[in-house]
Amino acid sequence: MQKRLTVILAAAAALAAALPGAAAAMAQPVPHIELTKMMGRWYEVARLPNMTQRGCNAGTSDWVRNGDGFSVVQACHRGSPDGPLSEWKARARVADPVSNAKFKMSFFGGLVSQEYWVLDQRSDEGWLILATHDGKYLWLMSQKPVLPVAIRNEAVARIKQLGFDIGRLEFPLPARG
Template identity: 60%
Template sequence: MLIAPSPRRLAPGLALAAALVAAAPMASAAAPEPASRVELTKMTGRWYEVARTPNAMQKACEAATADWTRAGSGYSVVQTCRRGAPDGPKKEWKASATPVDPVKNAKFKLSFFGGVMNQEYWVLDHRTDEGWLIMGTPGGNYVWLLSKAPQLTAAVRAQAIARIKQLGYDTSKLEFPQQVR
């Protein structure tokens, strides 16, 4: 998932984020609506990043994870990234996540730095039996393939990538960051 800037760089980071949003090429269409209902208990735990569309905040980001813990009616999320290599310097950001879609529970608002920076993320599809989900931003510009395990089998990974393509994303642009084995 998109990683927020560090608190000490918040003001320049917000300016950069605003500039990136303004300059970002528009996707050919907005993200599709989430395919199915998300069982909220399935969101808890560690999610490993398998693939993503390039974004400025995750440049040189390897071994990215997102740890989701139930907190009241939402979640506490700790995102971790290793710069340059799976054993590189660790960067960590904390956010709160609130479901904003009570029908499917598939849309979340993540708030960083006490609500100073907010972004919605949608679970576009998921296969809990295979341990993966596809998450994207509502504008259709960014997509992530997340897994409950550091790696997916080749067959399951191919199925998930095919699903990303079916959702309308250009899979030739995906990055596959290194993950801890």
């Protein structure tokens, strides 16, 4: 019986390692964030690939407090930091009022919704890691257009520690000056 259990556990571990985002899906949100720390403009430093942002550069996400949630405008420039602007608007509400680290975001008038978790936040360094609850998508966001190299490397190391494949990260071009 114990041998069978060992084989099953080994097979499950191998399967989890083979699936992109499987280990990352077990990452948990931070225990608590202050909602005021979410407000303002965030700049995209890195992300896992996704269809919506293919070819996006100089990405931003503007969070404005709106009633019991936030109005969020995400934008990027297609092809280059000076390329055509694309925007998507969303509504975010806190999905877990104990931690404030889980958000339910709805897009296109509520037709599409997704839960996002703040997996790490370093207010003193001005960055946070935001991911979908299933670990399929992830963003490293900064309060400044460009993170200093040492801080960026620290944040990427944290992403790896959370179980994400940092070899898949895209580093879109930031906004110019």
